[in-house]
Amino acid sequence: MSDTTTSVVIAGAGHAGGSAAAMLRQLGFAGAITLVGDEPIPPYERPPLSKAWLKGEASAESLALRPMEFYTTANIDLRLNTRVTGIDPAAKTVSLGSGETLSYDFLILALGARARRIPLPGLDLDGVLELRTAADADKLKAALGPGKRLAVVGGGYIGLEAAASARGLGAEATIIERESRVLARVACQQLSDFFERFHRAQGVTIEVSAGVAALEGVGGKVTGVRLSDGRVIPCDAALIGVGAVPNDEIAQAAGLACDGGIVVDLSARTSDPAIFAIGDCTKRPLPLYGRTMRLESVPNALEQAKQAAAAIYGRPPPPPEVPWFWSDQYDVRLQIAGIPFDATEIVVRGDIAAGKFALFHLAEDGLVRAVEAVNASTEFMGGRRIIQRGKRLTADRIRDMAVTMQELAS
Amino acid sequence: MPKITFIEHNGTPHTVEGTIGRSVMEAAVNNNIRGIDADCGGECACATCHVYIEPEWLGKVGLPADGSQEASMLSFAAVTQPDSRLSCQIQMTAELDGLVVRMPEGQH
Ligand SMILES: Cc1cc2nc3c(=O)[nH]c(=O)nc-3n(C[C@H](O)[C@H](O)[C@H](O)COP(=O)(O)OP(=O)(O)OC[C@H]3O[C@@H](n4cnc5c(N)ncnc54)[C@H](O)[C@@H]3O)c2cc1C
Ligand code: FES
Numbered sequence: 126m127s128d129t130t131t132s133v134v135i136a137g138a139g140h141a142g143g144s145a146a147a148m149l150r151q152l153g154f155a156g157a158i159t160l161v162g163d164e165p166i167p168p169y170e171r172p173p174l175s176k177a178w179l180k181g182e183a184s185a186e187s188l189a190l191r192p193m194e195f196y197t198t199a200n201i202d203l204r205l206n207t208r209v210t211g212i213d214p215a216a217k218t219v220s221l222g223s224g225e226t227l228s229y230d231f232l233i234l235a236l237g238a239r240a241r242r243i244p245l246p247g248l249d250l251d252g253v254l255e256l257r258t259a260a261d262a263d264k265l266k267a268a269l270g271p272g273k274r275l276a277v278v279g280g281g282y283i284g285l286e287a288a289a290s291a292r293g294l295g296a297e298a299t300i301i302e303r304e305s306r307v308l309a310r311v312a313c314q315q316l317s318d319f320f321e322r323f324h325r326a327q328g329v330t331i332e333v334s335a336g337v338a339a340l341e342g343v344g345g346k347v348t349g350v351r352l353s354d355g356r357v358i359p360c361d362a363a364l365i366g367v368g369a370v371p372n373d374e375i376a377q378a379a380g381l382a383c384d385g386g387i388v389v390d391l392s393a394r395t396s397d398p399a400i401f402a403i404g405d406c407t408k409r410p411l412p413l414y415g416r417t418m419r420l421e422s423v424p425n426a427l428e429q430a431k432q433a434a435a436a437i438y439g440r441p442p443p444p445p446e447v448p449w450f451w452s453d454q455y456d457v458r459l460q461i462a463g464i465p466f467d468a469t470e471i472v473v474r475g476d477i478a479a480g481k482f483a484l485f486h487l488a489e490d491g492l493v494r495a496v497e498a499v500n501a502s503t504e505f506m507g508g509r510r511i512i513q514r515g516k517r518l519t520a521d522r523i524r525d526m527a528v529t530m531q532e533l534a535s
Numbered sequence: 536m537p538k539i540t541f542i543e544h545n546g547t548p549h550t551v552e553g554t555i556g557r558s559v560m561e562a563a564v565n566n567n568i569r570g571i572d573a574d575c576g577g578e579c580a581c582a583t584c585h586v587y588i589e590p591e592w593l594g595k596v597g598l599p600a601d602g603s604q605e606a607s608m609l610s611f612a613a614v615t616q617p618d619s620r621l622s623c624q625i626q627m628t629a630e631l632d633g634l635v636v637r638m639p640e641g642q643h
Contacts, residue, residue, distance in 0.1 A: 151569040170576045190576075192565050199567060424581070427574050446643060451580045458604075460580060502604055506582065506611030534611065 131156035133437060134219055134229040136209040137372070138162025140170065141404030141426035142235030143190045148434035150199045159202040159227060161209055161219075164258060167193055172423060174262040175286035176453045179269075180293045188259065209236075212379035214397050231399055231437050234376055234387060235430075238369035238405040238421060245365075247340030252347035252362045256283055257369070268362035271295035276350045276360035278337055280307030282452045284366035285320060288329050289454040299330040299358050301350060306333055310368075312461075313471055315484055316497050320454065323480070327455060332358070369421060371406045384408050386419040392442045393433040401436065403429035412445045413512065414466045414494075422450045447512045449505075460505035463495035463512040472520045475501055483508065491517035507534040537632035541568045541586070544640045553627040559636065560584040560623035570638035577623035579604050582612040583642035584622040589635040593618055596625055596634070614639045 133149065135142045138160050146160045162168070169188040177183040186192075196203040208222035218226050240255035247253065254265050265287065269275060273296040277284040280302035288298040300307060306317040307324075321331055336353035340363055349357040371386040382388040382396035386408030393401045393409075404426040408419045428446050435442055452459045457480065468486035475482030483504035486495040493516060496508025507530035511518065514534075522528050536552040539562050543549070553562035563571035563584070572583035588596045598620070599605035605624045609615055622636065 147567050151567055172576065172578075190564075191567070195565060195567065423576070424574050427572070444643075449581075451575065451578065453578075458580070501607075502580075503607040503610050506608055510611055531610065 129155045129157075131230045131437075132228065133158050133231045133233065134227050135160045135233045135235055136212075136219060136375075137235035137237055137404075137406070138164065138168050138203065138205070139235060139237045139404065139426075140168060140190065140423055141237070141430050142233065143168025144427055145233050145235060145403060145430035145433055146201045147191065147195075147199070148430055149437065150201070152434055152438045152440065154434070154438050156230075157202070158200070159204065160196070161204045161207050161221065161227075163206065163208040163222075164260075165206050166259060167191070167196065167203060167205065169259060170423070171257070172451075174259065175256060175283050175290060179262060179266055179287065179290040181266075185259075209375060212375055212381075212400070214379050214381075214400065217399060229399070231401065233393075233433050233437075234395070234400065234402040234406060235404050235426075236372035236375070236402075236406040238371045240365065241368045241370050243365070243367055245337060245340055247342055247347065248365075250340055250342035250347040251345055252342075252360075253340055254362055254364050256287060256364060256366060265362070265364060269294045269296045273297070273362070274360045275299070276301060276358050276363045277366060278350060278363060279366035279368070280304075280309070280331070280333070281311065281366055281368065282308070284364065285324065286452060286454055287364055287366065288324060289327065292327050292329060293455070297328075297330075299332065299360070300324070301332045301335050301337060301352065301358065303336055304333065307331065312497065313465065313484060313486070315471065315473070315477065316459075316499075319477060319480075319499065320457075323455065323457060330358075369405065371408075371419060373406050376402065376406075384417075388417070389429070391432065391445065392436040393429045394436060401433040403433050411448065411464070413447065413515075414464060416466060418464070420448055422448070424449050447509045449509060458500055458502070460498045460502060461495065462498070462505055462509040463493070465495040468494045470520065472523045474504060474523050474526070485518070485523050487518070487520070491519060493518055503530045507531070510534045537627050537629060537634070539563075539627070539631075540633075540635045541571070542635065542637045543570050544638050553631075553634075555627050555629060557627055558623045559586070559625040559627060559634065560621075562627070563622065570642070571622060572642045573623060575623075579608060579621060579624055582608040582621060585609070585612045585615070585639055585642060586620055586622045586636035587616055587639065588618045588620055589637065590618070592631070592634055592636075595630055596620065599624065612639075613641055613643060
């Protein structure tokens with residue numbers, strides 16, 4: 126379908142929205158594309174904000190998904206600093222913060238997620254930060270440096286990565302986690318243990334099973350994080366990294382099915398056939414796992430962007446991919462393939478003490494559900510293939526390093 | 536600026552300008568070349584920027600070192616060949632002006 130009269134409006138100019146616009150043009154879509162985003166800069170990558178960029182190892186321009194000229198050349202009408210305030214599915218229009226109304230034949234909601242806010246006294250103090258946008262990252266970077274003290278509330282990936290980058294910049298870092306281990310929601314015990322040991326060896330202080338009572342400040346500026354047990358962790362900046370919530374309010378208001386995210390199918394279509402939703406704001410099917418879930422990852426954003434572009438262009442949906450994710454901390458690269466749903470056994474391949482290993486999560490029948498690979502890209506790549514093909518493996522074979530990943534995956 | 540030609544799996548060539556010191560992958564993405572997905576943005580973490588180096592360029596571009604991150608990522612990329620590289624791991628130099636690479640059938 127390459128008629129020039131079809132118009133697509135994309136709400137949200139982040140990783141998913143920017144990619145969907147580019148993919149439509151790659152397919153040959155010749156209609157109008159309007160990409161509306163409330164941030165001041167064109168679509169960019171968020172992963173480096175807690176990693177290479179924060180450590181000063183990547184330039185601001187390298188964050189951009191594509192250079193500014195691309196949008197002109199590809200005839201994509203990019204509207205920055207502009208919020209989409211409402212959707213009228215019956216009239217097929219969206220209203221903008223500027224007061225303008227845009228008509229669409231197809232609408233793609235790529236609204237992302239925002240940092241979760243927890244009700245804590247002192248949240249409005251200077252130096253209390255979150256990390257979602259490039260503007261947030263600028264503030265965090267300015268607060269780090271030799272001798273500075275960073276307190277991180279929340280031991281998830283973003284918090285751990287920020288702590289690692291802070292250490293790299295010579296700052297002190299303390300991670301405060303409510304659960305009994307870091308990465309409690311997203312990784313298994315062995316992996317949490319590994320990262321806790323690694324961070325401690327790098328000089329990070331980790332407080333687990335620690336509730337936060339308040340942020341303390343003097344003269345409007347944060348000076349410490351008070352724990353529920355009364356202790357105070359002194360700091361010059363406090364990063365709150367306690368997860369993200371989907372930006373699905375305008376979808377809800379428009380009557381689209383939402384359930385902790387905008388509900389979509391494998392074509393990224395919402396309950397309204399003319400409206401698609403992609404990326405962090407969606408609750409999507411995971412056919413390999415027979416479940417629906419909201420994922421927060423770049424590969425997910427890209428997969429759904431591809432699904433929406435294919436559907437709008439009239440192509441069959443691309444085959445479902447194995448969900449995956451990566452995280453860099455110090456010189457440790459973690460790559461995760463799959464999700465450990467229904468897994469009953471964890472098998473270690475490699476040497477945890479040497480910092481090069483993979484954890485295979487198996488279901489009762491030996492079906493491989495997830496592989497968490499630490500400095501083990503071959504295991505990660507092989508794991509993706511094994512999961513994709515629904516292979517069953519025995520623990521003995523996985524452990525046996527004399528059996529290559531090629532053999533395991535074939 | 537040095538030129539790079541990307542040849543799609545169906546034979547369609549695209550010649551674009553690269554930037555010295557930046558990767559071959561970035562040149563493809565900046566020009567929206569179909570067939571280079573680059574899901575991880577050049578972190579050598581996804582293997583979706585896979586290309587085959589044309590024989591006459593292989594000497595100058597070289598192959599990844601055994602045991603390198605790139606080699607292990609490539610070991611399971613879709614349809615690899617002896618001349619496979621991850622284009623995010625090839626930095627453009629003046630010497631590579633005119634580089635020709637081919638794209639595999641798919642990146643996933
Ligand atoms: C610090 C950090 C590190 C990360 N590291 C990794 C990693 O290592 N690996 C990985 O896979 N993923 C990582 N992620 C997650 C990844 O960045 C997200 O999954 C991805 O950005 C999702 O893309 P998206 O387009 O759905 O959302 P976003 O990129 O958040 O884009 C949504 C955009 O829509 C805008 N918007 C929202 N509402 C409106 C509105 N009403 N009108 C107009 N615009 C609106 C938002 O401001 C934003 O610009 C990281 C995220 C962060 C924050
Ligand atoms: S872009 Fe991901 S490996 Fe090259």
